[in-house]
Amino acid sequence: MNAERENDSRRRSRAHGRLWLLAALLPLVLLTASAVGAVNIGLVDLWNLVAAPAQVPEIVRAVFWEIRLPRVLLAALVGAALALAGAGVQGLFRNPLADPALIGVSAGAALGAVVCFFFGWEGLLGGWLLPLAAFVGGWLAVLVLGIFNAGFAAGGTAKLILAGVALNAMLGSVLGFFLFSASDDALRSMTFWTLGSCASAQWPQVVVLLIFLAIGVILLWRNARSLDALQFGEEQAAHLGVSVVRVRREIILAAALLVGAATAFAGTIGFIGLVAPHMARLLLGGLHRLVLPGAILLGAMLLVLADLGARTLAAPAELAVGILTAVIGGPFFLALLRRPSSWST
Amino acid sequence: MLRPATILAVLLTALTARAEPARIVTAGAAVTEIVSGLGLAPQIVAVDTSSKHLEETRDKPDIGYVRMLGAEGILSQKPDLVLVSSEAGPPPVLEQIKSAGVNVVVISNGYSLDNIDDKIRAIAAATGRVEDGEKLITRVDADVQALRAATAANEGERPGVVFLLARHGGNLMAAGTETAAHAMVEASGGRNVCASFTGYQPLSAEIFATATPDFIIVSESVGGDDAQLLARVPGLGATPAGRELRVIRVDDAAFLGFGPRTPAAATQVATALRQP
Amino acid sequence: MSKNVPSLVAEEITLSRETRRILDGVSLAVTPGKFMAVIGPNGAGKSTLLSVMSGLFKAGSGQVMLNGRAISDYRPSERARHCAVMRQDNARPSGMTVLEAVELGRLAYGAEEDVRSVAWEMLQQMNLSDLAGRDCSRLSGGEWQRVAFARTVAQISGGETAGVLLLDEPVSSLDPSHQHQLLGEARRLARAGHGVLAILHDLNLTAHYADEVALLAAGRIHSSGPASEIMQPAVLSEIYGCRVTEIREGGQRALVSLSAERTR
Numbered sequence: 001m002n003a004e005r006e007n008d009s010r011r012r013s014r015a016h017g018r019l020w021l022l023a024a025l026l027p028l029v030l031l032t033a034s035a036v037g038a039v040n041i042g043l044v045d046l047w048n049l050v051a052a053p054a055q056v057p058e059i060v061r062a063v064f065w066e067i068r069l070p071r072v073l074l075a076a077l078v079g080a081a082l083a084l085a086g087a088g089v090q091g092l093f094r095n096p097l098a099d100p101a102l103i104g105v106s107a108g109a110a111l112g113a114v115v116c117f118f119f120g121w122e123g124l125l126g127g128w129l130l131p132l133a134a135f136v137g138g139w140l141a142v143l144v145l146g147i148f149n150a151g152f153a154a155g156g157t158a159k160l161i162l163a164g165v166a167l168n169a170m171l172g173s174v175l176g177f178f179l180f181s182a183s184d185d186a187l188r189s190m191t192f193w194t195l196g197s198c199a200s201a202q203w204p205q206v207v208v209l210l211i212f213l214a215i216g217v218i219l220l221w222r223n224a225r226s227l228d229a230l231q232f233g234e235e236q237a238a239h240l241g242v243s244v245v246r247v248r249r250e251i252i253l254a255a256a257l258l259v260g261a262a263t264a265f266a267g268t269i270g271f272i273g274l275v276a277p278h279m280a281r282l283l284l285g286g287l288h289r290l291v292l293p294g295a296i297l298l299g300a301m302l303l304v305l306a307d308l309g310a311r312t313l314a315a316p317a318e319l320a321v322g323i324l325t326a327v328i329g330g331p332f333f334l335a336l337l338r339r340p341s342s343w344s345t
Numbered sequence: 346m347l348r349p350a351t352i353l354a355v356l357l358t359a360l361t362a363r364a365e366p367a368r369i370v371t372a373g374a375a376v377t378e379i380v381s382g383l384g385l386a387p388q389i390v391a392v393d394t395s396s397k398h399l400e401e402t403r404d405k406p407d408i409g410y411v412r413m414l415g416a417e418g419i420l421s422q423k424p425d426l427v428l429v430s431s432e433a434g435p436p437p438v439l440e441q442i443k444s445a446g447v448n449v450v451v452i453s454n455g456y457s458l459d460n461i462d463d464k465i466r467a468i469a470a471a472t473g474r475v476e477d478g479e480k481l482i483t484r485v486d487a488d489v490q491a492l493r494a495a496t497a498a499n500e501g502e503r504p505g506v507v508f509l510l511a512r513h514g515g516n517l518m519a520a521g522t523e524t525a526a527h528a529m530v531e532a533s534g535g536r537n538v539c540a541s542f543t544g545y546q547p548l549s550a551e552i553f554a555t556a557t558p559d560f561i562i563v564s565e566s567v568g569g570d571d572a573q574l575l576a577r578v579p580g581l582g583a584t585p586a587g588r589e590l591r592v593i594r595v596d597d598a599a600f601l602g603f604g605p606r607t608p609a610a611a612t613q614v615a616t617a618l619r620q621p
Numbered sequence: 622m623s624k625n626v627p628s629l630v631a632e633e634i635t636l637s638r639e640t641r642r643i644l645d646g647v648s649l650a651v652t653p654g655k656f657m658a659v660i661g662p663n664g665a666g667k668s669t670l671l672s673v674m675s676g677l678f679k680a681g682s683g684q685v686m687l688n689g690r691a692i693s694d695y696r697p698s699e700r701a702r703h704c705a706v707m708r709q710d711n712a713r714p715s716g717m718t719v720l721e722a723v724e725l726g727r728l729a730y731g732a733e734e735d736v737r738s739v740a741w742e743m744l745q746q747m748n749l750s751d752l753a754g755r756d757c758s759r760l761s762g763g764e765w766q767r768v769a770f771a772r773t774v775a776q777i778s779g780g781e782t783a784g785v786l787l788l789d790e791p792v793s794s795l796d797p798s799h800q801h802q803l804l805g806e807a808r809r810l811a812r813a814g815h816g817v818l819a820i821l822h823d824l825n826l827t828a829h830y831a832d833e834v835a836l837l838a839a840g841r842i843h844s845s846g847p848a849s850e851i852m853q854p855a856v857l858s859e860i861y862g863c864r865v866t867e868i869r870e871g872g873q874r875a876l877v878s879l880s881a882e883r884t885r
């Protein structure tokens with residue numbers, strides 16, 4: 001009995017230790033990404049930027065404060081938001097292949113952005129119309145899904161997933177219509193938007209996204225235990241005291257906020273929402289009080305590293321970050337899947 | 346022919362221009378061609394992918410696709426002037442470059458031959474090469490005059506033309522209205538038979554039921570001989586252009602770029618369109 | 622709460638799905654201190670009745686009262702502290718240990734109480750301590766059933782008031798020894814003052830452990846009362862539609878159905 005208790009607390013502290021390790025790795029990744037780039041800064045200048053700004057060339061100061069730092073932070077926030085939304089949606093649907101895209105938010109956001117490009121409006125409102133259109137598009141899609149699911153109350157998740165598939169297909173064909181009728185210029189802009197990029201990062205976007213991430217964190221954290229209980233099935237979770245409909249609404253709301261905001265600023269970036277939560281589960285176990293923070297940290301690190309590749313590998317040219325997320329995350333994920341573990345089947 | 350807006354732009358750029366730029370980054374084929382035409386090719390330190398076709402810029406660092414630029418990549422080339430055509434982006438990236446204290450000049454792009462002079466004037470002002478600019482404009486204007494003379498003969502009965510563009514994957518698309526190709530076909534004295542749609546559209550045999558081109562214009566980069574080309578497009582063989590194998594090959598960077606080489610390329614097409 | 626006051630009462634429950642009537646005027650009371658078994662043929666409406674009594678389904682007519690209050694008036698978390706349900710379809714999560722699964726039985730309670738010590742206590746009672754660190758997805762079907770039972774008991778244990786346990790075929794995957802262990806534990810909880818209702822199929826276990834038995838057939842209560850009255854070969858033969866006979870040996874009694882001979 002005591003041996004089992006000891007084993008249990010050792011196992012728990014191991015999982016917590018790994019989470020803290022991830023938490024310690026994130027600043028290192030951020031620091032590295034801030035130091036490396038097409039314009040060489042290096043660790044000494046990085047220190048001087050804070051300690052003795054006068055010793056740093058003006059161009060380096062401008063690059064760091066106006067371009068690189070907001071970009072690194074935006075990548076971290078977008079990665080964190082996508083991964084957090086993914087963790088919530090996978091937990092809700094009890095489906096490891098679930099992706100936030102399932103509730104239509106990504107397709108809706110893409111449609112909003114494409115409409116913007118179609119009419120040549122992407123520069124309006126000082127460039128803020130494009131993210132706004134993407135965000136509103138994502139929300140409208142989720143709203144439509146909610147209306148057809150009686151406010152996400154009836155029918156259970158199986159019906160919701162099916163409705164999501166149908167909605168995605170419909171949005172996809174509307175999207176295809178716009179792509180088909182678009183002018184050549186607009187078409188090219190649309191294509192590159194859908195590949196995803198953090199190149200447009202500016203401080204106001206970082207602040208806005210930080211606020212959305214905070215709301216998402218609150219909504220998901222307060223439902224972390226309910227998400228655990230949902231793994232027994234929705235009916236059993238209800239017997240355990242989970243207000244299933246409320247939890248479902250809050251998680252979909254959070255996912256729509258997170259993915260909508262992330263997509264608005266960085267375009268559609270795949271893979272992270274699907275894989276970062278899995279990585280977190282493989283490293284930390286299945287309890288959402290560990291999975292949610294783990295997914296945030298892993299998602300942030302993944303996208304910061306992918307973006308680092310996007311801006312340095314072909315420098316001075318840019319690569320599409322959407323191409324690199326899978327290249328960087330894929331091997332890591334496969335290695336984790338191979339690793340024998342005490343709990344995975 | 347100077348428009349007030351152009352004069353204003355020229356004045357503003359002239360006022361703000363410092364010493365002649367020593368390190369220039371360009372994006373957009375026409376912009377790069379003009380900068381090169383002003384004798385500033387040695388000062389160009391990096392260009393976008395679409396500008397790599399020139400001999401002078403072939404070996405310069407590549408800042409990538411014109412719509413997907415990165416601020417830091419461009420700044421790492423330590424430019425004192427960034428000259429981009431108006432499709433360059435994303436817009437926040439240009440803002441970021443400006444915020445680093447680098448002069449960014451956006452050269453507006455329009456599907457009109459008159460626009461070429463405006464571009465040259467704006468670039469000449471931005472680079473402090475006004476005299477060279479006027480020389481280039483004189484040359485371009487002469488080419489435009491030659492084009493007008495060449496097309497004058499076609500007035501009245503313009504030959505029907507279909508312009509084929511090769512997209513990635515080798516798919517051929519036909520140019521409708523609101524495209525550079527449409528503007529250039531018309532400017533070369535042809536009549537675009539695909540005026541019923543906008544943009545570039547995939548080809549179907551039905552297009553040629555109503556549109557009967559006398560000529561086919563296609564990029565010289567499209568592989569295969571004329572017969573092979575016709576075989577790839579269903580229905581094209583039955584048109585007058587297909588029966589007679591009347592295919593005109595163009596350097597699309599020159600023909601569609603609305604740069605200094607465009608009027609001459611159009612004159613060649615106009616001459617070809619007069620052949621029976 | 623005084624003893625023997627019914628704590629979960631179903632009154633005249635009727636439920637239809639499309640045109641089919643699944644429950645038809647069912648009244649049933651789960652009494653503190655009593656182990657009640659519900660038996661009946663497949664499709665009789667037993668699981669549906671359990672879903673209605675636990676407040677998950679709304680009855681078409683009639684009502685369910687938990688401790689004198691309509692169960693639909695309870696918030697899910699409050700309901701969960703008084704009425705614990707073990708369903709048949711319990712998904713087995715991966716990435717969650719047995720101990721963590723049992724801890725989730727205390728989900729409806731505040732964060733300040735010591736969830737872990739309650740969970741350890743349950744595991745000990747169910748002889749599951751050895752499995753505490755095992756991932757739920759690596760348990761056998763029978764082990765998982767015992768874990769689910771421990772989690773369900775954790776839900777109502779240690780409260781000031783007695784709770785209600787609703788168990789849907791809790792021993793369907795267990796070997797004979799663990800069937801006795803689990804039902805013995807359920808009866809012990811009943812003796813401690815909780816109300817227990819279990820849907821069972823094994824006639825001998827029912828006869829042995831249940832204080833009261835309700836026979837459900839075609840959505841109606843055919844008969845109910847003390848186990849000794851209901852568990853009679855004649856009644857059972859009629860209900861199940863096959864011959865059930867009684868064998869006595871050395872003071873022990875067994876109900877068996879040895880042939881598929883139809884009785885109706």
